[in-house]
Amino acid sequence: MSEDEGANNNQRLLAAAREDNEELLLEVFEAGGFDINFQDGVGNTALHIAVQNGSADVLEHILSHEDCDVDPINRINRATPLHLACQLEDDGMRSYMVESLLDAGADTTIRDKNGELAETFVPPTDVETKALFRKARAQVLTVSQDDIASGSDDEGDIASSGSASD
Template identity: 55%
Template structure:
């Protein structure tokens, strides 16, 4: 008599994200043997599936997890969750997913296998999200400029005084 092995917690995690089942996802995340960045055969994570589904409750729970990598690329197109978010047909879901990912620090400069950054995949008339990308790019540029360097090129106070 052979015992059938059930789905692992990682597989259950992906399924909960695919099915927009926030309560089940939360229950699975309480287990010790769950990898929030677990990839299936296509290279998709729970975050990829939550974004594709446009599930705000699920994406919020995933992004709260320590160690969640928002920039993992899948094997099919080399798409990050941000690439997928930009391709959502529903305007509200697209805006919500993009906002959450940018807030979580998603890298806007990653190119997929076709050489496209996520912003390239936005519909041509999506001015609100194009502005959101510009705002985050400006914020990131300002944050990088805030790092002062000493005259010897080492980070520091920016003062030449000894």
């Protein structure tokens, strides 16, 4: 019976994402026994579904779950939620979804089954969403440069780096 309850809560999770039902989502979170990264038959997770349906209320809860994979790839188009967000018709919703995903650490370098980056799907007239991608790329470059400059994440490792200067 516990397997049924787990599958049931996984299905309820997907339903909450589809319907933008924050109350149902919080019930599932409270009850437990679900996988935040559960995939439906075509490989969509609750995150994919929330993005596709413009379910802004549940999106933030899903993204805030500690085990949420922000870059799951579905089986249809090998698309991530970021790919789907960029294909939303409404400019405001597209921008909101993209910003939320990028803030959660979505990878802008993943390509779908046709080799397309998510940003490719943003209409040229959507300057706000294009700017979000530029900002995300700039942040990645800044972090990469900081990593190169420091050479190590641990302070004080230089003295104990194995050099025999004692």
